[in-house]
Amino acid sequence: MSTLRFALADGMTIAKRNAIKIKRAPDLLGGVVILPIVFVLLFAYVFGSMIDLPGLSYREYMIPGIFVQTIVMSAQITGYTLTLDLQKGIFDRFRTLPMAPSAVLTGQTLSDLITNLTSIVVMALVGLAVGWRIHTSPHEAVLGFVLLLLFAYAFSWVTAAVALALRKPEVFNNLATIVSMPLVFLSNAFVDSARLPGPLRAVAEWNPVSTIIQAARELFGNTGSAMPVPDAWPLQNAVTASLLWSALLLIVFVPLSTRLYKRAVSQ
Amino acid sequence: MPPAITAEGLVKKYGDTVALDGMDLSVPEGTVFGLLGPNGAGKTTTVRILTTLLRPDAGRAAVAGFDVVADADRLRAHIGVSGQYAAVDDHLTGAENLEMVGRLYHLGAKRSRRRARELLERFDLTDAADRPVQGYSGGMRRRLDLAGALVADPPVLFLDEPTTGLDPRARTTLWDVVAELVAGGTTVLLTTQYLEEADRLAETIAVVDHGRVIALGTADQLKDRIGGDRIQVTVESAVDLETVRRTLAPLAIGDVQTDAVASQVTIPVVNGAAALTAALGRLAAEGVVVRDAGLRRPTLDEVFLTLTGHHTVEHTKESVR
Structure with a gap:
């Protein structure tokens, strides 16, 4: 068998292991299924009932934001499990096996992709139940979901890099919360970023999370004149900018995570 | 090969x-x-x-x-x-x-x-x-x-x-x-x-x-390098310890250790089984009441003490790796 086939097979073996773990661990499964449901219902009813927009359902406007919020928040769980694995001996075992060294991370990100797909399907169904609608053509809608998954996959590598750099589960958890909250809330997920004060507005407009959310809104047709698109390049060209962001994250964080993995396990 | x-x-x-x-x-x-x-x-x-x-x-x-x-x-x-x-x-x-x-x-x-x-x-x-x-x-x-x-x-x-x-x-x-x-x-x-x-x-x-x-x-x-086996004798009464020491000293190939609390004497020997038989014979002849007697291997600590002159305990403070 060739090296590449080994690498793929090993990645699948690790992905299968992670999938079994998620199935067995209630806390992980909660992150994949329960958390997304809670997010959609909570935000849709609490905020969605309070705010009225002329010509646009705020609930519909919000749902793509919740998709991306869930992707960012649940990435914390996979990063956390990676730091837990590091503390146990299991990576030592992996490193003494004739497996492809890349398999641990490709397997991890592959299983993340599956869980993200599950979360997004769950959220879309719950969203449809509470009044979210897709107003575009089927192929635009599919592109919307693909774009979300691509960003989720790229973001997995970011989380992996951070987890492998920090290594300690508690340290990772603290930092992840401190970073992911502003990443989600300093965006256009729930508010019109144009109405934020100067510096915050600049941050929100150039925040990759805003870009992905804007792209998803456009591709699902959850936009309206009540929430005009701010005059910032990444938001004006959201689909292109989303692809660029995802590509950039992958180009930077795939090699970085791989290097950090080697460093983390050769102590 | x-x-x-x-x-x-x-x-x-x-x-x-x-x-x-x-x-x-x-x-x-x-x-x-x-x-x-x-x-x-x-x-x-x-x-x-x-x-x-x-x-x-x-x-x-x-x-x-x-x-x-x-x-x-x-x-x-x-x-x-x-x-x-x-x-x-x-x-x-x-x-x-x-x-x-x-x-x-x-x-x-x-x-x-x-x-x-x-x-x-x-x-x-x-x-x-x-x-x-x-x-x-x-x-x-x-x-x-x-x-x-x-x-x-x-x-x-x-x-x-x-x-x-x-x-x-x-x-x-x-x-x-x-x-x-x-x-x-x-x-x-x-x-x-x-x-x-x-x-x-x-x-x-x-x-x-x-x-x-x-x-x-x-x-x-x-x-052999660290003194072979150990004979360990426990006596009923601690007053006999000195007698045991004196009686068995000729068999020892190293330091004889006496533990008063455990009423125990430990003697490093060669040809363990034969030495144990000899030791018990000598003690019987002296009329010492033996509660327990046996042969045991040197412990890691004894090996270290003999080979390095220091106990193993000081190592445990260092990193496990």
Whole structure:
């Protein structure tokens, strides 16, 4: 068998292991299924009932934001499990096996992709139940979901890099919360970023999370004149900018995570 | 036949701490080699270098003919490792754990499954095979970890303190498995803190201290160097201790130790069984009432005291790695 086939097979073996773990661990499964449901219902009813927009359902406007919020928040769980694995001996075992060294991370990100797909399907169904609608053509809608998954996959590598750099589960958890909250809330997920004060507005407009959310809104047709698109390049060209962001994250964080993995396990 | 494991002048430092300070080893194929030493002596660091987990700062080593640094990738297909801390996945069942290891050795799905079942049976884990490891006892985890090291039937096996945390029955099972493997041609390097275990399993024992081999030989050779066996006599009344000391002193080949609290006298001897018979005869002639008398192996601490002039205890403060 060739090296590449080994690498793929090993990645699948690790992905299968992670999938079994998620199935067995209630806390992980909660992150994949329960958390997304809670997010959609909570935000849709609490905020969605309070705010009225002329010509646009705020609930519909919000749902793509919740998709991306869930992707960012649940990435914390996979990063956390990676730091837990590091503390146990299991990576030592992996490193003494004739497996492809890349398999641990490709397997991890592959299983993340599956869980993200599950979360997004769950959220879309719950969203449809509470009044979210897709107003575009089927192929635009599919592109919307693909774009979300691509960003989720790229973001997995970011989380992996951070987890492998920090290594300690508690340290990772603290930092992840401190970073992911502003990443989600300093965006256009729930508010019109144009109405934020100067510096915050600049941050929100150039925040990759805003870009992905804007792209998803456009591709699902959850936009309206009540929430005009701010005059910032990444938001004006959201689909292109989303692809660029995802590509950039992958180009930077795939090699970085791989290097950090080697460093983390050769102590 | 070339040795299965060789190491020349291995050095590994962690900051100011020198974990390995010129470690040399040579293990012939199909034999069991024991690394004996206290915590912090460098045993685990040696195993981590030989199993490609760590790069040495200096020196070189080869296992099964592959350099541990340059040929690390190819070497991994030829070794099995069981560490001090069970490297098993809590959420997976015992069978799933072993199957995963089989897949990662590229045995294929069917062979991995069959091998997993065989090993579970061999290590008495059949009943727990389909339960998540989370619910396993410490000893069961160690056994599963050990089984993981054997999945690919590797020609060279590394066992880092394999019996730590095992109950006596599991320990005997492990000893039997090692004996079986070696009979089949496997080379085994094991580390241990127990002279008894090294004695039982290893043909050659290297005593390790401060990251270096300080004594090398068969168990018998080492025991001769450090004064062979010990006769331990416990008397009914502590007033007899001095009599015992005086009576048995001619048999001793080293310092006689008297423990007043335990009413016990320990005498290093050669030809243990014969010396014990002689000792009991002499004590009977003196009319001393003996509560208990027996022969025992020197402890690791005694080995260290003899070889290095210091006890093992001071090592335990150092890093475990």
